[in-house]
Amino acid sequence: MELVGTQVTVPGSRGHGILRYYGPIDGKAGVFGGIELIGPLASSRGKNSGDVDGVRYFDVKVPQTGLFIPWERLRSSNPQLDSGTGGRISRSSSGNGRQLLIAKRSTQSTPEKTRDSRQEAMFYKQQYEALKEESEKKSAILAELQRTVAELEPLLEEYERDLQERDKKLAKQRAEFERARENWRESMDLMSSTQQETELFYEEKLKELEGGPQVEELKKAHQKEVDELQRKLEASQKRAESLEKQLEAEKNQVERKALDDISTKMAHTSLNNHQNQLPIYEPKKHTDPSTGRDNWCGLCEQDGHVASECPFENDAF
Structure with missing residues (x-):
């Protein structure tokens, strides 16, 4: 009987694997069996890729599907294994460190090849099913x-149109504000120029009439006109400030309304999507496998000991 290539049952589980190595491990006492796990057990129990502390003992097709188990423990779950036969342990060196390998027979019988081919085909089939389910x-x-993108695209287009329309309105209001401010500046310049001309005119008149009886009357008339122009100037300044505040308030109101509309539509869409989802099923009562058992190990799922004292997991690495 040849050990390497034999399908074995993994102790403490219902899964299987292919025996890839039989022999000692550097730094470990005793003889071990190296197994390449297959099926669902490969993803849950796999601990290495056939190597320990940088030394490779066998190769696996899928990374992290290898497991080393003490030989006696492996034999206890697989009575068909015979520790006295199964190949000679050879030692060889490579760039990655010393390797321990089982020398396989140079030839295999047709039934053994057929069995290995079936096991390999089953392994690939299981991998294919897992990848298919994931896909x-x-x-x-x-x-x-x-579907979500298709539902959101019309809303996004509508939001884009609303934003463009609001941008147009803001641009129009901004243009009107600029025109009003330009008119106000022209009015201010005109009033200032008129005031200067008036002051010059009355200064000349005062010089002409200086010392005459009409000087006081001219001064009073001139001061009255100056006060009137000053009052108009202040009124124009207040009106310009009021226009600026009014325009800023309208701009803020338009922006707030745009943001409120977008938030309302997004909330309505999110609510519709949430209502269309199916509720997640939750069982009314959860089942605990350790109920009614004093000593129950959650690692190997057997009676008689707790997880910290599990003899089946503490010697596996």
């Missing part, structure tokens, strides 16, 4: 995202 899940998620 279907990703396709479903992608389809859901595409």
Whole structure:
């Protein structure tokens, strides 16, 4: 009987694997069996890729699907294994460190080749089914995202149109404000120029009439006109400030209304999507496998000891 290539039952589980190595491990006492796990057990129990502390003892097809188990423990779950036969342990060196390998027979019988081929085919089939299931899940998620995008595109287009319309209104109001401010500046310049001309005119008149009886009357008339022009100037300044405040308030009101409309539509869309989702099923009562058992190990799921004292997991690495 040849050990390497034999399908074995993994102790403490219902899963299987392929025996890839039989022999000692550097730094470990005793003889070990190196197993390449297959099926669902590979992802849950796999601990290495056939190597320990930088030394490779066997190769695996899928990373992290290797497991080393003490030989006697492996034999206890696989009575068909014979520790006295199964190949000679050879030692060889490579660039990665000393390797321990089982020398396989140079030839294999047809039934053994057929068995290995079936085991390999089963392994690839299981991997294919797992990848297929994962691909279907990703396709479903992608389809859901595409539907969500299709639902949001019309809303985004509508929001874009609303923003463009509000931008046009703001641009129009800004242009009107600029025209009003320019008119106010022209009026201010005109009033200032008129005031200067008036002051010069009355100064000349005062010089002409200086010392005459009409000087006081001219001064009073001139001061009255100056006060009137000053009053108009202040009124124009207040009106310009009022226009600026009014324009700023209208601008803020338009922006707040745009943001409120967008938030309302987004909230309505999110609520519709949430209402269309199916509720997640939750069982009314959760089952605890350790109920009614004093000593129950959650690692190997057996009676008689607790997880910290598990003899089946503490010697596996």
